[in-house]
Every structure is written in C-alpha cells, then in structure tokens.
Amino acid sequence: MKKRDILEIKVENMEFGGTGTTVVDGIKLSYKGGIAGQKVKMLVKKVRKTKAEGKILSVLEPAEIETSPTCPHYGICGGCSMLSVPYDEQISIKKNQIIELFNEAGHTEVADLEVLKSPSPYEYKNKMEFTFGDKEKGGELMLGMHAKNSPMSIEYVHSCMIVDEDYRKILVATTEFFRNANLPHYRVLAHEGYLRHLVLRKGKNTGDIQVNIVTTTQLEFDMDTYANMLTKLTLNGEIKGILHTFNDSLSDAVIPEKINLLYGVTDFEDILLDKRFNISPFSFFQTNTHGAEVLYSAVKDMIGDKKDIIFDLYSGTGTIGITVSDKANKIVGIEIIEEAVEAAKENIKKNNITNCEFIAGDVATEVSKISENPELILLDPPRAGIHPKAMGDIISFNSKEILYISCNPKALMHDLKVLKSAGYKIKEVVGVDLFANTPHCETIVKLQK
Structure with missing residues (x-):
C-alpha cells in the first residue's frame, strides 16, 4: 500500500466520531465514514510505518445491517452518515464505541452502560x-448542505429526513424565490456574490419558527418581498420572526455583523421539561429538543x-440549571458569553425561579472568585474540554460529586484522568443520543469524591 493507491476494501471497524478502519498489509488504514461490512473504493492519502489515512471514493456494496429507508440525498450530502442503519443498531454501535473509548483510556471500571434513545x-x-x-x-442555484467529498458543491436537500415538513417547505420556497430573483450566491474563494445561508430554527414544543436569511452587502435587494412570500406559506408551526443578517466576513461561518428585522420579533420560545426558554437568533440551544429533555431528565436522576448548592459551569442560556433548579437550594451558573448570561437571567424571570444566579465570565477566572462550596458541580464544557x-x-472546591456532560467523549477521557488523580471515582455513566443517524452521542459521567 502506498500513497495515491486506489483500493477496494471492506470496512472492518467503526470508531467513535465517525472514523472507519481496516487493516491492510498489517497497516491500520483510517478514514472518515464507512459502515462496518461495506465494500468501498478507497484512495490512500498518507502512509506511515504502522498507520495510513484514506478517503472513501464510493460505496461498492452496502453492509448487511443497512436495511433502513433513506432519503434521496443519502450518501451525497455530508450529514446523516448512519441513516441506512436501523436505529436500535445505531444505539448498540454507539454503546460499544463509548465503552471502548473508556477502556482504551484506562477507565476499565466502565464495562457496561446504557445509551438512551432520542x-x-x-x-x-x-x-x-x-x-x-x-x-x-455555473449551474442552477442550490440551497442545502455541502456535498460529501466535494465541499464546494451544494446538495439541494428538499427531502431531508431529520427536519420536519415546515423546514422542507421553507427551504423549497426560498430556493424557488431566489432562483426567480436571479441573484448570485456567494463564492467563498472569490469572495464575491450575495446569497450565503438560510438558518431555520423552530420551537419543537411551541411551533414557533424563526427564519434568518444571510447575505453579503455586495448587492441591494428588497428582502421585504421575500418576507412577504414566507408569511403566505401554509405551515404547521407559526413564523414568529424573519431576519436578514449581513455577513461580509471571509469565513464560511454565519457571523452576524448586522441584523435587520423584516417581520415579527427577533426571539422565539421553546419548552424543556415544562420550563419556557427564550431563544435569540445566535444563542445556543440543544438542537434536539425532545432529546434534550431525555438528557436533562437523566441529569436530574443522577443528581x-x-x-x-450546585455549581452549573459552562451554563449557556441556563437550560440545565433551570431545568434542575428543583434539585438544589441554590444554583450558581458561569458562562463566558454575555448574551447567553443575559438570556439565562431572562429565562429565570420567565419561569419565576428565585434560586438561580448566573455570572458572565470565563470559568477559568470566575470560579476562583466564589467563596461558597458546592455539594455538586455540573460541567458541560465546549468540545475541547475543561481548561487546565x-x-x-x-478540584479545589472539593465538591462531593461532579456530573460531567460531554459532547466529545474523547476530550472527556483526558479530563476524567485528571479528576480521578484528584481523588474522584466514576460511579455511573449514561449515554444520550441527541444526534440520531450521525456518529455523535452525549455522555454523562457521575463522579464521587
């Protein structure tokens, strides 16, 4: 095996996070994607003494476990890499992968765990x-997801299965509207064009819908005509706000340099475990509402x-602290994003909660200023894990218990080693699948001093 070889191989193993592996001539070949049992055409990108990297060019034969129905975009768009696998089988795969992560990191006391379904x-x-x-x-305007293995190509995901009918209707109507308007899309490499993104959000328990059209300032266009078209759509939910965000940054991310309200209000509401939350255009909120209810219910049970006193660190807009507020006399939350903290304070008022306090600042700085000692600390850090x-x-708070909620179990494994060396032991582990049909999964670990 050497660089640029084209191989036909079978996917042997699936590692957590969506990495497939196959041993070829004694060398472990790793690649993004792949379902165990698939026969694939593979491009070898790098070769070292004991390991190599590859790229799947095409699937030649499906795996035996691929028996679930898929959408017409499956295998083309970059999402839902496990859509063809029955959901119970996905849960089993994720369970085994998480256990393997713990054991490979030396946390061999975790021999079994439950993964709660979405x-x-x-x-x-x-x-x-x-x-x-x-x-x-130079082809027809598309609106959708980046294509797999071709990031400059956009797949028009009009039949996407992980969003509901309202999303699909708005996506199709938006595509047809701007095709008729004959407006150019933004070209990342040339830094030219107008149309960039469409961001849709919906309160799954309220039906509130927020539409955010993102463009550059390179052209002038009357977006009121677009908003007027949207308000005439027949939807199951209700459009609460239509925004026009201007973004001239070179990054492909949605950066709100200026926001213009075209219709309604800027924020909308959703409900988690009977608590109401205000959601602003760019605030974080778990992307699977009903899955988040499973997650927070599990957190309450594990408390x-x-x-x-409970400390809620990396508290965001206060969703966890507020939903578990009945489990403590006092909850103190810390979050670095000031907008999120202001939203958390509004959410406290909205739910008539008096035992939660939220502080704006970096966890690494603010925790050292608190004189109170918690009985339990809730940790829900970003993907990189906890700053040293x-x-x-x-650790210096000497809390009896820590509940660590992780969206990235690989970073979790490192942090667990530090906590264990400080005298904590793992008491319970639960997985929660917030990201069905993808390789990702949340993990909750309860530690005791």
Missing part, C-alpha cells in the same frame, strides 16, 4: 443552517437527593 430518529432537528451555492460550477486552570479551581 424520542425520534427523524425530524428531530430544531436548527438547520443551509448554504447557497451550486452543484456544478439524586436535593443538594444545598479551570480544572484546578474546580
């Missing part, structure tokens, strides 16, 4: 960010008896 594997997403572009250079400075301060 209430539905379909139409669960409450936020989708679609991109304007074309499928072939157990009511505590005196913050970790030292967290």
